[in-house]
Amino acid sequence: MISPEHAKFLVGNYAHPAIEITHGEGSKLWDSDGKEYLDFTSGIAVTNLGHGHPQWTQAVTKQASQLVHCSNLFSIPEQVRLAKRLVGKIGPGKVLFCNSGAEANEALLKLARYVGNKGDKSNKNKVVVAENGFHGRTLGALSATQSPKYRKGFEPLLEPFTFAPLNDFEAFSQAIDDDTIAVLIESIQGEGGIYEAESIFLQKISALCSQKGVLLLLDEVQAGIGRTGDFLGYQKAEITPNAVAMAKGLGGGFPIGAIWIDQRYCDTFGPGSHGTTFGGSPLACSAAHAVLDVLEKEDLIQAAKKQGSYFKNQLKQRQQAFPSLFTEVRGRGLMLALACHQDPGPMLKDLRELGLLLVGAGGNAIRFLPPLTVSKEEIDLALALFDQVLSSHQVSSD
Numbered sequence: 084m085i086s087p088e089h090a091k092f093l094v095g096n097y098a099h100p101a102i103e104i105t106h107g108e109g110s111k112l113w114d115s116d117g118k119e120y121l122d123f124t125s126g127i128a129v130t131n132l133g134h135g136h137p138q139w140t141q142a143v144t145k146q147a148s149q150l151v152h153c154s155n156l157f158s159i160p161e162q163v164r165l166a167k168r169l170v171g172k173i174g175p176g177k178v179l180f181c182n183s184g185a186e187a188n189e190a191l192l193k194l195a196r197y198v199g200n201k202g203d204k205s206n207k208n209k210v211v212v213a214e215n216g217f218h219g220r221t222l223g224a225l226s227a228t229q230s231p232k233y234r235k236g237f238e239p240l241l242e243p244f245t246f247a248p249l250n251d252f253e254a255f256s257q258a259i260d261d262d263t264i265a266v267l268i269e270s271i272q273g274e275g276g277i278y279e280a281e282s283i284f285l286q287k288i289s290a291l292c293s294q295k296g297v298l299l300l301l302d303e304v305q306a307g308i309g310r311t312g313d314f315l316g317y318q319k320a321e322i323t324p325n326a327v328a329m330a331k332g333l334g335g336g337f338p339i340g341a342i343w344i345d346q347r348y349c350d351t352f353g354p355g356s357h358g359t360t361f362g363g364s365p366l367a368c369s370a371a372h373a374v375l376d377v378l379e380k381e382d383l384i385q386a387a388k389k390q391g392s393y394f395k396n397q398l399k400q401r402q403q404a405f406p407s408l409f410t411e412v413r414g415r416g417l418m419l420a421l422a423c424h425q426d427p428g429p430m431l432k433d434l435r436e437l438g439l440l441l442v443g444a445g446g447n448a449i450r451f452l453p454p455l456t457v458s459k460e461e462i463d464l465a466l467a468l469f470d471q472v473l474s475s476h477q478v479s480s481d
């Protein structure tokens with residue numbers, strides 16, 4: 084049961100929650116009434132190892148007893164080692180740590196500004212962004228987010244951002260002009276409803292950006308860290324962006340954000356130009372090391388690909404069987420969505436009551452974001468619960 088003090092003491096910026104969560108293990112969560120749930124939200128693509136993975140818990144507990152925080156006044160061995168590991172997975176360059184997805188995107192946008200304000204590039208400050216994207220709630224990241232749903236009431240936002248439809252290369256090439264310093268894209272739009280950037284589109288944009296001297300920035304905050312079946316979603320397209328934002332899954336539940344910057348731009352920020360007190364703390368970096376260790380040891384990126392392809396096929400069968408409810412299945416790996424004709428809210432509520440937790444996404448979609456450790460049996464259980472609600476929501480034409 085939700086405490087009446089929830090609404091009394093917490094600012095009402097989130098929808099009032101229906102349940103109160105007290106603990107979790109693996110793919111499961113329990114509420115304060117002792118009810119068990121299958122968690123296919125992963126805290127919105129964060130707890131990629133599931134809840135309380137023993138190796139993660141041990142690493143974080145050990146680090147907490149050793150050193151939690153000391154600030155970037157000092158070199159932090161776990162941070163150096165994590166930067167080296169990320170460079171190994173992404174490409175030659177350097178890493179800057181922060182604490183969240185919005186902050187990581189903010190750092191990408193500040194990188195673009197800084198480059199644009201330097202040398203022969205003065206006055207280049209326009210950023211071209213995909214329509215329907217989501218980059219976070221801070222003023223810079225919000226300015227790069229087109230939907231009025233998030234922007235309303237917070238204007239005036241930063242300028243100049245121009246929006247073009249995802250996968251529409253012509254529209255992007257028209258939007259990129261002499262004032263443009265960067266292009267910012269999610270490899271799979273998460274909040275927008277699981278819309279994939281096609282590889283061919285990313286390849287053409289990448290070529291255009293290098294030809295025009297425009298920075299290509301990738302927001303991998305939701306799609307990154309193995310969820311799509313690649314370490315980062317854009318890697319499927321075999322392109323090399325100039326900088327990448329990561330967060331969510333990187334800490335496995337402990338807040339950490341990071342940007343990777345390629346060799347050309349990685350020395351742009353000099354001492355004092357940008358920073359954060361908490362970014363890359365020993366504890367946050369140890370959590371991220373544990374995530375990477377488990378991803379490697381348990382081969383979770385391959386698992387995401389394999390389980391995701393099984394899950395997607397199963398969802399497609401439901402979509403075909405219930406055309407009055409669903410329009411299509413989108414996504415790849417364990418970042419999937421069933422697009423609905425109507426608001427999926429009532430179906431999500433019924434599923435929650437049956438014990439399956441899912442989260443909606445833009446454009447009337449139901450998102451499926453199980454942990455990368457999810458088993459086939461758990462996917463089958465989720466599907467069985469799903470099947471139980473389908474007939475009651477069915478429209479007579481099916």
Ligand SMILES: Cc1ncc(COP(=O)(O)O)c(C=O)c1O
Nearest residue numbers: 183184185217218219273304305
């Ligand atoms: C693609 C993307 N970028 C940025 C963000 C913002 O991340 P955070 O909520 O950690 O600030 C999100 C959050 O959902 C996201 O999905």
